[in-house]
Amino acid sequence: MGRSPCCDENGLKKGPWTPEEDQKLMEYIQKHGHGSWRALPRLAGLNRCGKSCRLRWTNYLRPDIKRGKFTQEEEQTILQLHSVLGNKWSAIAKHLPGRTDNEIKNFWNTHLKKKLIQMGFDPMTHRPRTDFFAALPQLIALANLRQLVEQRPWDDHTARIQVEAVQAAKLQCLQNLLQSAASIATSPSSSSINTNTIPSDLEQIGLLSPPQMSSLSTLPSPSFLESISGQDIAAAGQLPDIQIPSSFFEQQPTSNDANQHSDFTPKSSVEGENGTPKTLLLSENSLPPLTDFPISNLGDACGASSCDGSSIPFPSWPELFDEQFICEFV
DNA sequence: AAGAATCCCAACCGCAAGTTG
DNA sequence: GCAACTTGCGGTTGGGATTCT
Numbered sequence: 001m002g003r004s005p006c007c008d009e010n011g012l013k014k015g016p017w018t019p020e021e022d023q024k025l026m027e028y029i030q031k032h033g034h035g036s037w038r039a040l041p042r043l044a045g046l047n048r049c050g051k052s053c054r055l056r057w058t059n060y061l062r063p064d065i066k067r068g069k070f071t072q073e074e075e076q077t078i079l080q081l082h083s084v085l086g087n088k089w090s091a092i093a094k095h096l097p098g099r100t101d102n103e104i105k106n107f108w109n110t111h112l113k114k115k116l117i118q119m120g121f122d123p124m125t126h127r128p129r130t131d132f133f134a135a136l137p138q139l140i141a142l143a144n145l146r147q148l149v150e151q152r153p154w155d156d157h158t159a160r161i162q163v164e165a166v167q168a169a170k171l172q173c174l175q176n177l178l179q180s181a182a183s184i185a186t187s188p189s190s191s192s193i194n195t196n197t198i199p200s201d202l203e204q205i206g207l208l209s210p211p212q213m214s215s216l217s218t219l220p221s222p223s224f225l226e227s228i229s230g231q232d233i234a235a236a237g238q239l240p241d242i243q244i245p246s247s248f249f250e251q252q253p254t255s256n257d258a259n260q261h262s263d264f265t266p267k268s269s270v271e272g273e274n275g276t277p278k279t280l281l282l283s284e285n286s287l288p289p290l291t292d293f294p295i296s297n298l299g300d301a302c303g304a305s306s307c308d309g310s311s312i313p314f315p316s317w318p319e320l321f322d323e324q325f326i327c328e329f330v
Numbered sequence: 331a332a333g334a335a336t337c338c339c340a341a342c343c344g345c346a347a348g349t350t351g
Numbered sequence: 352g353c354a355a356c357t358t359g360c361g362g363t364t365g366g367g368a369t370t371c372t
Contacts, residue, residue: 015365016340038357054358055341090360105361106339 013047017056021046025053026061059102066098070107078104079112083126 017025028044034057035043037050046053059065070078074096081092089101089108096104113123120128 014342036357050357051343052341058359059340087361101360102340109362110338 011047012041012049012052014052017060021048022056022061025057029057029061055102059100062100064098065100070099070111074099075112078108079116079126082108082112086124 024044024046025040028040032043034040034054037054040046040050040053041048044053048056077095078092081095085091087105089105093099093101093104116123116126122128
Protein backbone atom coordinates (compact mmCIF):
# COMPACT_ATOMS: atom_id res chain seq x y z
CA MET A 1 0.00 0.00 0.00
CA GLY A 2 1.06 3.56 0.42
CA ARG A 3 0.92 6.56 -1.77
CA SER A 4 2.44 6.73 -5.15
CA PRO A 5 5.50 8.94 -5.09
CA CYS A 6 5.47 9.58 -8.81
CA CYS A 7 3.74 12.96 -8.72
CA ASP A 8 5.94 14.19 -5.94
CA GLU A 9 9.04 13.88 -8.01
CA ASN A 10 10.55 17.19 -8.91
CA GLY A 11 11.12 18.45 -12.38
CA LEU A 12 8.14 16.74 -13.91
CA LYS A 13 5.87 18.84 -15.99
CA LYS A 14 2.34 19.55 -14.81
CA GLY A 15 -0.61 21.29 -16.30
CA PRO A 16 -2.18 21.18 -19.73
CA TRP A 17 -0.80 18.80 -22.28
CA THR A 18 0.70 20.08 -25.49
CA PRO A 19 -0.14 18.51 -28.87
CA GLU A 20 3.43 17.25 -29.03
CA GLU A 21 3.09 15.45 -25.73
CA ASP A 22 -0.23 13.98 -26.82
CA GLN A 23 1.38 12.78 -30.01
CA LYS A 24 4.24 11.12 -28.14
CA LEU A 25 1.92 9.42 -25.72
CA MET A 26 -0.44 8.19 -28.40
CA GLU A 27 2.32 6.89 -30.60
CA TYR A 28 3.98 5.07 -27.75
CA ILE A 29 0.81 3.42 -26.48
CA GLN A 30 -0.29 2.44 -29.97
CA LYS A 31 3.05 0.81 -30.56
CA HIS A 32 3.75 -0.79 -27.19
CA GLY A 33 0.63 -0.56 -25.12
CA HIS A 34 0.81 1.36 -21.89
CA GLY A 35 2.46 -1.42 -19.89
CA SER A 36 3.71 0.05 -16.66
CA TRP A 37 2.42 3.58 -16.35
CA ARG A 38 5.28 4.42 -14.09
CA ALA A 39 7.85 3.46 -16.68
CA LEU A 40 5.90 4.82 -19.62
CA PRO A 41 6.87 8.50 -19.48
CA ARG A 42 10.57 7.69 -19.53
CA LEU A 43 10.17 5.19 -22.34
CA ALA A 44 7.97 7.52 -24.34
CA GLY A 45 10.24 10.49 -23.78
CA LEU A 46 7.75 12.44 -21.76
CA ASN A 47 8.62 14.64 -18.81
CA ARG A 48 5.44 13.67 -16.98
CA CYS A 49 4.57 11.34 -14.17
CA GLY A 50 2.92 8.06 -15.03
CA LYS A 51 -0.25 9.08 -13.32
CA SER A 52 -0.57 12.13 -15.48
CA CYS A 53 0.00 10.02 -18.59
CA ARG A 54 -2.59 7.49 -17.54
CA LEU A 55 -5.13 10.20 -16.87
CA ARG A 56 -4.46 11.90 -20.16
CA TRP A 57 -4.84 8.64 -22.02
CA THR A 58 -7.95 7.37 -20.27
CA ASN A 59 -9.75 10.68 -20.20
CA TYR A 60 -8.75 12.21 -23.48
CA LEU A 61 -6.59 10.32 -25.93
CA ARG A 62 -8.14 6.87 -25.88
CA PRO A 63 -9.45 6.21 -29.38
CA ASP A 64 -12.80 4.84 -28.23
CA ILE A 65 -13.76 7.97 -26.35
CA LYS A 66 -17.02 9.48 -27.42
CA ARG A 67 -16.84 13.24 -27.33
CA GLY A 68 -19.55 15.82 -27.47
CA LYS A 69 -22.75 16.41 -25.65
CA PHE A 70 -24.43 13.73 -23.65
CA THR A 71 -27.55 12.40 -25.30
CA GLN A 72 -30.88 12.30 -23.56
CA GLU A 73 -30.54 8.55 -23.22
CA GLU A 74 -27.12 8.88 -21.64
CA GLU A 75 -28.46 11.50 -19.29
CA GLN A 76 -31.28 9.22 -18.23
CA THR A 77 -28.90 6.33 -17.76
CA ILE A 78 -26.63 8.41 -15.57
CA LEU A 79 -29.51 9.56 -13.43
CA GLN A 80 -30.83 6.07 -13.08
CA LEU A 81 -27.46 4.57 -12.27
CA HIS A 82 -26.56 7.37 -9.89
CA SER A 83 -29.74 6.82 -7.95
CA VAL A 84 -28.64 3.23 -7.44
CA LEU A 85 -24.87 3.49 -7.27
CA GLY A 86 -24.30 6.98 -5.95
CA ASN A 87 -21.02 8.66 -6.87
CA LYS A 88 -19.51 5.48 -8.27
CA TRP A 89 -18.45 7.22 -11.44
CA SER A 90 -16.34 4.39 -12.75
CA ALA A 91 -19.19 1.95 -12.25
CA ILE A 92 -21.55 4.32 -14.03
CA ALA A 93 -19.04 4.82 -16.82
CA LYS A 94 -18.99 1.09 -17.49
CA HIS A 95 -22.57 1.35 -18.62
CA LEU A 96 -21.87 4.27 -20.94
CA PRO A 97 -19.50 3.13 -23.68
CA GLY A 98 -17.09 5.81 -24.74
CA ARG A 99 -17.67 7.99 -21.73
CA THR A 100 -15.10 8.38 -18.99
CA ASP A 101 -15.80 8.52 -15.31
CA ASN A 102 -14.31 11.98 -15.23
CA GLU A 103 -16.59 13.18 -17.97
CA ILE A 104 -19.63 11.72 -16.27
CA LYS A 105 -18.60 13.19 -12.98
CA ASN A 106 -18.20 16.62 -14.56
CA PHE A 107 -21.51 16.32 -16.35
CA TRP A 108 -23.18 15.37 -13.14
CA ASN A 109 -21.68 18.19 -11.16
CA THR A 110 -22.33 20.86 -13.75
CA HIS A 111 -25.69 19.82 -15.19
CA LEU A 112 -27.61 16.98 -13.67
CA LYS A 113 -27.08 17.93 -10.06
CA LYS A 114 -28.32 21.43 -10.74
CA LYS A 115 -31.28 20.13 -12.65
CA LEU A 116 -32.31 17.92 -9.79
CA ILE A 117 -31.90 20.75 -7.32
CA GLN A 118 -33.94 23.04 -9.53
CA MET A 119 -36.62 20.40 -9.67
CA GLY A 120 -36.63 20.34 -5.91
CA PHE A 121 -34.92 17.00 -5.62
CA ASP A 122 -32.02 16.12 -3.45
CA PRO A 123 -29.22 15.09 -5.85
CA MET A 124 -27.89 12.57 -3.38
CA THR A 125 -31.09 10.80 -2.51
CA HIS A 126 -33.11 11.62 -5.63
CA ARG A 127 -35.94 12.47 -3.32
CA PRO A 128 -37.89 15.67 -2.95
CA ARG A 129 -35.92 18.19 -1.00
CA THR A 130 -37.32 19.50 2.23
CA ASP A 131 -34.86 22.26 3.00
CA PHE A 132 -36.97 24.94 1.38
CA PHE A 133 -39.84 24.18 3.65
CA ALA A 134 -37.51 23.95 6.56
CA ALA A 135 -36.61 27.55 5.77
CA LEU A 136 -40.14 28.77 6.21
CA PRO A 137 -39.69 29.59 9.88
CA GLN A 138 -36.66 31.68 8.97
CA LEU A 139 -38.68 33.58 6.40
CA ILE A 140 -41.34 34.26 8.97
CA ALA A 141 -38.73 35.32 11.46
CA LEU A 142 -37.27 37.63 8.84
CA ALA A 143 -40.60 39.28 8.34
CA ASN A 144 -40.89 39.78 12.06
CA LEU A 145 -37.36 41.10 12.29
CA ARG A 146 -38.05 43.64 9.63
CA GLN A 147 -40.95 44.92 11.62
CA LEU A 148 -38.74 45.26 14.66
CA VAL A 149 -36.06 47.06 12.70
CA GLU A 150 -38.56 49.50 11.40
CA GLN A 151 -39.50 50.23 15.01
CA ARG A 152 -43.09 49.61 14.30
CA PRO A 153 -45.11 48.50 17.26
CA TRP A 154 -46.51 45.02 17.30
CA ASP A 155 -50.07 45.35 16.29
CA ASP A 156 -52.77 43.54 14.44
CA HIS A 157 -50.64 43.64 11.32
CA THR A 158 -48.13 41.24 12.78
CA ALA A 159 -50.23 38.22 12.17
CA ARG A 160 -50.97 39.43 8.69
CA ILE A 161 -47.28 39.90 7.95
CA GLN A 162 -46.62 36.38 9.06
CA VAL A 163 -49.35 35.11 6.81
CA GLU A 164 -47.96 37.17 3.96
CA ALA A 165 -44.49 35.76 4.52
CA VAL A 166 -45.83 32.26 4.36
CA GLN A 167 -47.83 33.14 1.28
CA ALA A 168 -44.75 34.64 -0.34
CA ALA A 169 -42.74 31.57 0.48
CA LYS A 170 -45.41 29.32 -0.94
CA LEU A 171 -45.61 31.44 -4.03
CA GLN A 172 -41.89 31.29 -4.52
CA CYS A 173 -41.92 27.57 -4.07
CA LEU A 174 -44.62 27.11 -6.63
CA GLN A 175 -42.90 29.45 -9.03
CA ASN A 176 -39.66 27.54 -8.56
CA LEU A 177 -41.35 24.30 -9.38
CA LEU A 178 -43.05 25.66 -12.45
CA GLN A 179 -39.98 27.52 -13.63
CA SER A 180 -37.88 24.45 -13.17
CA ALA A 181 -40.26 22.40 -15.18
CA ALA A 182 -40.37 25.07 -17.85
CA SER A 183 -36.63 25.58 -17.97
CA ILE A 184 -36.01 21.89 -18.28
CA ALA A 185 -38.64 21.60 -20.93
CA THR A 186 -37.08 24.46 -22.87
CA SER A 187 -33.50 23.31 -22.55
CA PRO A 188 -31.97 22.30 -25.90
CA SER A 189 -30.74 19.02 -24.51
CA SER A 190 -34.26 17.92 -23.83
CA SER A 191 -35.52 18.70 -27.27
CA SER A 192 -35.08 15.25 -28.66
CA ILE A 193 -37.39 13.40 -26.36
CA ASN A 194 -41.08 13.02 -26.46
CA THR A 195 -43.17 11.39 -23.81
CA ASN A 196 -45.01 9.44 -26.42
CA THR A 197 -41.84 8.12 -27.99
CA ILE A 198 -39.89 7.11 -24.94
CA PRO A 199 -38.76 3.58 -25.64
CA SER A 200 -40.27 0.86 -23.58
CA ASP A 201 -36.95 -0.08 -22.03
CA LEU A 202 -36.90 3.26 -20.30
CA GLU A 203 -40.17 2.36 -18.73
CA GLN A 204 -38.66 -0.93 -17.74
CA ILE A 205 -35.81 0.70 -15.95
CA GLY A 206 -38.23 2.77 -13.97
CA LEU A 207 -37.89 6.14 -15.62
CA LEU A 208 -41.56 6.28 -16.25
CA SER A 209 -43.94 6.35 -13.41
CA PRO A 210 -46.20 3.68 -12.08
CA PRO A 211 -49.78 4.60 -11.36
CA GLN A 212 -49.50 5.38 -7.70
CA MET A 213 -46.43 7.49 -8.02
CA SER A 214 -47.91 9.78 -10.63
CA SER A 215 -45.09 12.07 -11.72
CA LEU A 216 -42.50 10.43 -9.58
CA SER A 217 -40.54 7.43 -10.62
CA THR A 218 -39.96 4.45 -8.41
CA LEU A 219 -37.50 1.63 -7.97
CA PRO A 220 -35.68 0.39 -11.02
CA SER A 221 -37.07 -2.77 -12.44
CA PRO A 222 -35.37 -6.09 -11.76
CA SER A 223 -34.24 -6.21 -15.36
CA PHE A 224 -32.44 -2.94 -14.95
CA LEU A 225 -30.87 -3.98 -11.71
CA GLU A 226 -29.77 -7.22 -13.27
CA SER A 227 -27.86 -5.22 -15.81
CA ILE A 228 -25.77 -3.82 -13.05
CA SER A 229 -23.19 -6.11 -11.58
CA GLY A 230 -23.96 -7.70 -8.28
CA GLN A 231 -20.85 -6.13 -6.90
CA ASP A 232 -22.13 -2.71 -7.75
CA ILE A 233 -25.40 -3.33 -6.06
CA ALA A 234 -23.70 -4.71 -3.04
CA ALA A 235 -21.49 -1.67 -2.94
CA ALA A 236 -24.51 0.55 -3.15
CA GLY A 237 -26.02 -1.03 -0.11
CA GLN A 238 -29.72 -0.76 0.29
CA LEU A 239 -31.39 0.39 -2.84
CA PRO A 240 -33.07 3.74 -2.51
CA ASP A 241 -36.39 4.64 -4.00
CA ILE A 242 -35.80 6.50 -7.18
CA GLN A 243 -37.97 9.49 -7.67
CA ILE A 244 -36.76 11.38 -10.65
CA PRO A 245 -39.79 13.16 -11.95
CA SER A 246 -40.68 12.01 -15.41
CA SER A 247 -41.15 15.64 -16.35
CA PHE A 248 -37.39 15.89 -15.92
CA PHE A 249 -37.00 14.50 -19.39
CA GLU A 250 -39.94 16.06 -21.03
CA GLN A 251 -39.87 18.13 -24.08
CA GLN A 252 -40.68 21.69 -24.72
CA PRO A 253 -43.68 21.60 -26.98
CA THR A 254 -42.72 22.09 -30.57
CA SER A 255 -44.12 25.05 -32.36
CA ASN A 256 -47.01 22.89 -33.42
CA ASP A 257 -47.46 21.55 -29.97
CA ALA A 258 -47.28 25.00 -28.60
CA ASN A 259 -50.20 25.92 -30.75
CA GLN A 260 -52.13 23.08 -29.31
CA HIS A 261 -51.15 23.84 -25.74
CA SER A 262 -50.46 27.51 -25.70
CA ASP A 263 -49.73 27.63 -21.99
CA PHE A 264 -47.16 25.32 -20.51
CA THR A 265 -48.76 22.45 -18.69
CA PRO A 266 -46.46 19.94 -17.11
CA LYS A 267 -47.15 16.47 -18.35
CA SER A 268 -46.80 13.29 -16.45
CA SER A 269 -46.68 9.93 -18.02
CA VAL A 270 -48.49 7.31 -16.06
CA GLU A 271 -49.56 3.81 -16.68
CA GLY A 272 -53.13 2.89 -17.17
CA GLU A 273 -54.72 0.05 -15.30
CA ASN A 274 -53.70 -2.39 -17.99
CA GLY A 275 -50.13 -1.21 -17.76
CA THR A 276 -50.32 0.78 -20.96
CA PRO A 277 -48.58 4.09 -20.59
CA LYS A 278 -50.77 7.07 -20.92
CA THR A 279 -50.10 10.75 -20.71
CA LEU A 280 -51.53 12.79 -17.95
CA LEU A 281 -52.01 16.40 -18.83
CA LEU A 282 -52.18 18.65 -15.85
CA SER A 283 -54.75 21.30 -16.18
CA GLU A 284 -54.16 24.90 -15.23
CA ASN A 285 -55.70 24.28 -11.88
CA SER A 286 -53.99 21.04 -11.11
CA LEU A 287 -50.67 20.67 -9.43
CA PRO A 288 -47.88 18.16 -9.61
CA PRO A 289 -48.77 15.43 -7.19
CA LEU A 290 -46.25 15.40 -4.41
CA THR A 291 -48.37 13.69 -1.84
CA ASP A 292 -46.77 10.34 -2.39
CA PHE A 293 -43.64 11.28 -0.57
CA PRO A 294 -42.46 8.05 0.99
CA ILE A 295 -41.63 9.25 4.44
CA SER A 296 -41.61 5.71 5.74
CA ASN A 297 -38.13 4.81 4.56
CA LEU A 298 -36.75 8.29 4.30
CA GLY A 299 -33.81 7.63 6.52
CA ASP A 300 -32.45 4.72 4.59
CA ALA A 301 -30.53 6.49 1.90
CA CYS A 302 -30.27 9.98 3.17
CA GLY A 303 -27.82 12.51 1.92
CA ALA A 304 -26.55 15.35 4.00
CA SER A 305 -28.80 18.06 2.70
CA SER A 306 -32.17 16.79 3.68
CA CYS A 307 -31.73 14.15 6.28
CA ASP A 308 -29.81 15.87 8.98
CA GLY A 309 -32.69 15.75 11.35
CA SER A 310 -33.47 19.41 10.92
CA SER A 311 -35.81 18.91 8.07
CA ILE A 312 -39.49 18.83 8.38
CA PRO A 313 -41.59 16.17 6.73
CA PHE A 314 -42.60 17.01 3.22
CA PRO A 315 -46.13 18.33 3.39
CA SER A 316 -48.86 17.30 1.05
CA TRP A 317 -50.15 19.69 -1.57
CA PRO A 318 -53.45 20.31 0.13
CA GLU A 319 -51.60 21.04 3.34
CA LEU A 320 -49.14 23.38 1.75
CA PHE A 321 -51.22 25.15 -0.82
CA ASP A 322 -54.77 25.69 0.16
CA GLU A 323 -57.33 26.19 -2.53
CA GLN A 324 -57.56 29.91 -2.00
CA PHE A 325 -53.83 30.31 -2.38
CA ILE A 326 -53.81 28.31 -5.57
CA CYS A 327 -56.62 30.38 -7.00
CA GLU A 328 -54.75 33.55 -6.10
CA PHE A 329 -51.64 32.22 -7.71
CA VAL A 330 -53.38 31.22 -10.89
C1' DA B 331 -16.77 48.03 -24.81
C1' DA B 332 -15.19 46.40 -20.60
C1' DG B 333 -15.19 44.43 -16.25
C1' DA B 334 -17.56 41.00 -13.29
C1' DA B 335 -19.71 36.85 -12.65
C1' DT B 336 -20.54 32.33 -13.88
C1' DC B 337 -19.87 28.10 -16.31
C1' DC B 338 -17.27 24.31 -17.69
C1' DC B 339 -13.86 20.79 -17.90
C1' DA B 340 -9.07 19.09 -18.01
C1' DA B 341 -6.01 18.02 -14.74
C1' DC B 342 -4.34 17.48 -10.13
C1' DC B 343 -4.42 15.57 -5.36
C1' DG B 344 -4.70 12.24 -1.99
C1' DC B 345 -6.62 8.02 -0.41
C1' DA B 346 -7.26 3.13 -0.66
C1' DA B 347 -7.23 -1.34 -2.81
C1' DG B 348 -4.60 -4.56 -5.43
C1' DT B 349 -0.15 -6.63 -6.67
C1' DT B 350 4.43 -8.18 -6.12
C1' DG B 351 8.65 -9.75 -4.04
C1' DG C 352 2.86 -11.13 7.15
C1' DC C 353 4.99 -7.07 5.61
C1' DA C 354 6.45 -3.26 2.96
C1' DA C 355 7.09 -1.18 -1.44
C1' DC C 356 5.05 -0.27 -5.54
C1' DT C 357 1.11 0.28 -8.91
C1' DT C 358 -3.33 1.35 -10.22
C1' DG C 359 -7.93 3.11 -9.78
C1' DC C 360 -11.07 6.16 -7.90
C1' DG C 361 -13.59 10.30 -6.24
C1' DG C 362 -13.15 15.04 -4.75
C1' DT C 363 -11.39 19.38 -5.85
C1' DT C 364 -9.36 23.18 -8.35
C1' DG C 365 -7.33 26.46 -11.89
C1' DG C 366 -8.14 28.95 -15.52
C1' DG C 367 -10.07 29.61 -20.15
C1' DA C 368 -14.60 30.43 -22.29
C1' DT C 369 -18.91 32.34 -22.09
C1' DT C 370 -22.56 35.19 -20.38
C1' DC C 371 -24.19 39.02 -17.87
C1' DT C 372 -24.34 43.79 -16.29
